[in-house]
Amino acid sequence: MDVYTILRSATGFESEAAEKAFVDKCRGKPSYNFCGDDTCLPEDEIKKELINHFNSCGEVLSVIVPKDPDDSPNLHRRAVVILLGDGAEEKALQLNGTDIGGWNALVKVEPEQEDEESSRYRSSLIDELMNDPKFWYGVSVRGYDTSLPVDQVESALKKHFSYCGEITHGFVNTLDKQTNIYFSLQEEEARALDLHGTKVGGFKLDISRVPSVLSNRPLGNGQIGLGYTVPAHMIEFAGKTDDDTDDEIEDKVIAFKKQRRFI
Incomplete structure (x- = not known):
């Protein structure tokens, strides 16, 4: 046997x-x-x-x-x-x-x-986060004084972009030396883009539209077009899910969606 x-x-x-x-x-x-x-x-x-x-x-x-x-x-x-x-x-x-x-x-x-049902549930959580309207409109900001502590960068950029509208989320990426700032409405994103070339603390800002679900959608049917970039907020979240259970991922998705770092 x-x-x-x-x-x-x-x-x-x-x-x-x-x-x-x-x-x-x-x-x-x-x-x-x-x-x-x-x-x-x-x-x-x-x-x-x-x-x-x-x-x-x-x-x-x-x-x-x-x-x-x-x-x-x-x-x-x-x-x-x-x-x-x-x-x-x-x-x-x-x-x-x-x-x-x-x-x-x-x-x-x-x-x-991974259990099939667990896999589907995990996918639904990630899909919910992927398509959260909170991350539809945003800008990527470079050129500010990257020698400043993160809290001072947040404070300075919050003040500079506050007139554009409601800031729903912000993330200072110290490794890439850029900050992503998200807004509630498309017109608020447009106002933020108009600030390209303005200065904060004597440093000239380089502002562009952040990769989001709306600004770079896949072609459909699972196809991805040339130049497609994973939505920036998903890259920010990606490091939080390694080896986590479904319950832990659910908690982290909820916590991530609630972050309002520039408020």
């Missing part, structure tokens, strides 16, 4: 709750029998065999025996072993082809797969 042992590696958890959430995410529906062509073993026994076989690779955090979709007991030849420890994954892969109590272990790494 062949046993396909699919590995997931973990690098540590901040709390017991985080560890439990990780295991529950991988678990699926458990099977109570692990069966071959002519024998069935209790789930506890197959888990014990796998723990004993892989404990030299690192801490065996969990062994999961998923239930097959058609619930056929003769197809239960797959288990997930979750290992914790430096180099645990590489050590376990070296056990590929070894004997586990009469079974031939075929070991491979299982890539993380």
Whole structure:
């Protein structure tokens, strides 16, 4: 009988709750029998065999025996072993082809797969942020005194652009030495563009329209035209979503949409 042992590696958890959430995410529906062509073993026994076989690779955090979709007991030849420890994954892969109590272990790494429903939900959150009217109209400002602290840049630009209309969001990018300022209405954006060449603290401003959903729309049907640029506010937000859960992304989307930094 062949046993396909699919590995997931973990690098540590901040709390017991985080560890439990990780295991529950991988678990699926458990099977109570692990069966071959002519024998069935209790789930506890197959888990014990796998723990004993892989404990030299690192801490065996969990062994999961998923239930097959058609619930056929003769197809239960797959288990997930979750290992914790430096180099645990590489050590376990070296056990590929070894004997586990009469079974031939075929070991491979299982890539993380996002649940389809979770993926759709995450996409809807990002789409909501992408098309938020708060970020439809804006300007990119360069040329000001970049040696000033961020709070002084914000204060100076807020004062300079306040007559244009309601500033809905502003972001000082210290790396690119530019500031993006967004407005509620198109005519407010036009007033801001008219300030091109004016001075703040003796520095001449270079002002252009910021890439937004309205100013550089895709062509449709998934096509992207020449010169298309990702909306600037999405680039600003992008670094906030790495390795986050859906709930964490939802919280960050809400917080990001509420930011009114120049107010």
